[in-house]
Structure formats: C-alpha cells, structure tokens
Amino acid sequence: MASFGFSLDLRRRRRAHGIVAPLEGFAGQLYATFGLSRLLSAHGGPCLRVRRGSDGGEADIGFTGSGALDTGALLAFAGAASAYATRWYDQTGGGRDAVQTAGAAQPRIVNAGVLDVGPNGRPCLAFSGAQYLDIQNSVEFSRNQPALTYAVIARIAGTGGTQVLLYYPITSTVGSVRGYIGGTTMAISAQMRTADASSPATSTAAVASGSWNRLVARGRHMEGALDLAINGALPVNSALTPAQRTPDTNQAANIRVGATTSGGAYLTGGIAALALAQSALDMAALDAAQVQVML
Known part of the structure; x- marks a missing residue:
C-alpha cells in the first residue's frame, strides 16, 4: 500500500x-475552494x-x-x-x-x-448516502450577489432519486433550495431561484452513467440566466423570469455538500474538488483548471 x-x-x-x-x-476571485491536491x-x-x-x-x-x-x-x-x-x-x-x-x-x-x-x-471523498459537510461562515454566499459560480468534480453512483452535490437554502426553509447542483447517474442539473416564492430555473445535461464529471454552474441573477457546463461542453442555459432578476438572495443557513434537500437525497458517490465564487467566472477557463485537477 x-x-x-x-x-x-x-x-x-x-x-x-x-x-x-x-x-x-482565479486567486482572489474565489469565495471558497476545496481539493485533494494544492489548488x-x-x-x-x-x-x-x-x-x-x-x-x-x-x-x-x-x-x-x-x-x-x-x-x-x-x-x-x-x-x-x-x-x-x-x-x-x-x-x-x-x-x-x-x-x-x-x-x-x-x-x-x-x-x-x-x-x-x-x-x-x-x-476522493466517498459518500455513501448519509454523509455531508457544512461550509462554515457561508450563510452570506448568495446575499445580494448579482452572480454566483460553483464548480464540482464529482461522481454520482446512487440510484435513489436525485443526488445532491451542493446546495444553499432559501431564506425561510433550510431544506428548500435557492441554488443547487446534483442529479442522477445519467443527468446533472443546476437550479436557482432568487425569490423564496418563485419557481426555480433549471438547466440539465446528460452524463455517461456513473462517470466522474467536471461540472460548472453559473447563476447570473441580474442578467436573467442560469448556465450549466459539463466536461467542457457548451453550457446549457435556462432563463429567469423578469420577476426573478434580483440579487436579493439571502440564505437560511450555510452551504451544504452532499446533504439531502426537501426534494433530493444524500449523495452516494464521490467528490474530488469544489470551488465557489460570488461572480460569474469564465466557464471555459474554470473547466480547463478542473482538467488540471484531474490529471
């Protein structure tokens, strides 16, 4: 060994x-970042x-x-x-x-x-359907931010519904998502809403079953768009309604990694790296950095 x-x-x-x-x-632009090598x-x-x-x-x-x-x-x-x-x-x-x-x-x-x-x-960190991490001092992550980016290198292996990689909750309910990235062994979704009572915007793209994937999600609140790119492909975009185009996006609690939401399940799979930013980072450049992490 x-x-x-x-x-x-x-x-x-x-x-x-x-x-x-x-x-x-991206030094100086990142809100928090975690890896199993020096990033x-x-x-x-x-x-x-x-x-x-x-x-x-x-x-x-x-x-x-x-x-x-x-x-x-x-x-x-x-x-x-x-x-x-x-x-x-x-x-x-x-x-x-x-x-x-x-x-x-x-x-x-x-x-x-x-x-x-x-x-x-x-x-990698292995999650078996009951494990999660809380990112400390992160309750202000989405607070009055015109744009947010989160990137994850992860594998979803479980078959028990939607597996949650990362989410941050709406103001009134910890288990309901304001922002989210996760999915199944076959498809990954990103979700975002700016007002607690609004319906979320969702972007979804297919992945190879059970594979490790480079995921980048970007919510551009003021521009009215939610972007999701997987493994360097052109991003899938979802539009926000005019009423949703606001940076007033307070959270109820810290960001959670791998934890269940009111509509999802704990992650069964693995995570190798995670990065967060309070801005709309360049998705292609961030994916290129993720490629280097995986080498």
Whole structure:
C-alpha cells in the first residue's frame, strides 16, 4: 500500500515542474475552494483533517512538495482502519472550511487501509448516502450577489432519486433550495431561484452513467440566466423570469455538500474538488483548471 501512495506522488511530481497550481488564475476571485491536491499556491496549511475509525484519533494531512495529497502520511495514520474527513480546509484563506463533527455523517477517504480514489486514480471523498459537510461562515454566499459560480468534480453512483452535490437554502426553509447542483447517474442539473416564492430555473445535461464529471454552474441573477457546463461542453442555459432578476438572495443557513434537500437525497458517490465564487467566472477557463485537477 505504501508503494501505491508513492506512485501517486510520482505522477504529480512529473507534472509539477513549471506548472502553477490549477486554480491560480482565479486567486482572489474565489469565495471558497476545496481539493485533494494544492489548488492555490498561497495555501500553506493542511489539506484535510481525518478521523481514524479504529480509535477515533485525528490528524491533519497535508501535501507533498509537489502539491499532491500526502497519501503516505494518510495511509500510515489509518493503518488497516478506515479514515473519515472531519474538516476539509478552505484553500482561499477565507476560513470557510467544510466541516462534519458527527462520525456517521463524515465522508470516507480510506476504506480499511485502502485509499478511496476517483478520477485517474486520484484521491476522493466517498459518500455513501448519509454523509455531508457544512461550509462554515457561508450563510452570506448568495446575499445580494448579482452572480454566483460553483464548480464540482464529482461522481454520482446512487440510484435513489436525485443526488445532491451542493446546495444553499432559501431564506425561510433550510431544506428548500435557492441554488443547487446534483442529479442522477445519467443527468446533472443546476437550479436557482432568487425569490423564496418563485419557481426555480433549471438547466440539465446528460452524463455517461456513473462517470466522474467536471461540472460548472453559473447563476447570473441580474442578467436573467442560469448556465450549466459539463466536461467542457457548451453550457446549457435556462432563463429567469423578469420577476426573478434580483440579487436579493439571502440564505437560511450555510452551504451544504452532499446533504439531502426537501426534494433530493444524500449523495452516494464521490467528490474530488469544489470551488465557489460570488461572480460569474469564465466557464471555459474554470473547466480547463478542473482538467488540471484531474490529471
């Protein structure tokens, strides 16, 4: 198992020379970002904090010199046990870590001594239908913002209805979505509404069954459009009604990752990276950055 972690690091080392961190071009524009490699060069802290299932011990896991997750340290800490993420550190420096204190609700990253892996054999967080993370201090994410962007590298594996990757709730009801991205093994949707009583705009695109996908959703409230791009394809657009074209979009609670909504289900699948912005980021450039994350 140690040699497996070492081989992952070697692959990252081969591409590290002369290559900037994948999201470096968006430094200063991101509200929060999470990855299982270093996404922003200024981030000098750990990647995530994990809990060992055998005895409840916890440890911060950082990066290797090449920016890869230090899988050697992670697997040495876990031993033959499983390990679960208690805190996924926000790499922007804004302190909006994604946190879960309840053991049964923590996504897994090591399964009985074996690393959970996602795209191209890179590490991922595994969700099995009852796990989620809360992004701390994020209740103001949508507050009076003319545009929002969220990007996720994820896989939906469950078949129990619509699986939720990320959502932020309307002002009056925590379980009802103001903004959302998720779907099924065959199709991904993004949703947005600006007024609590309004019907949401929805954009949907097909994906290959059970595949890992690069997802970018962008809500342009003042321009009246919701955009969704998958794996670099041209975005699918949905229009907002004139009454919805307002930035007055307060939330009821923090953003949740993998959590059920009133119309969806907990995620069964995996997440490898996540980025959020309070602006309409360039979707093609953001997808290109996601490609680098997956290499």
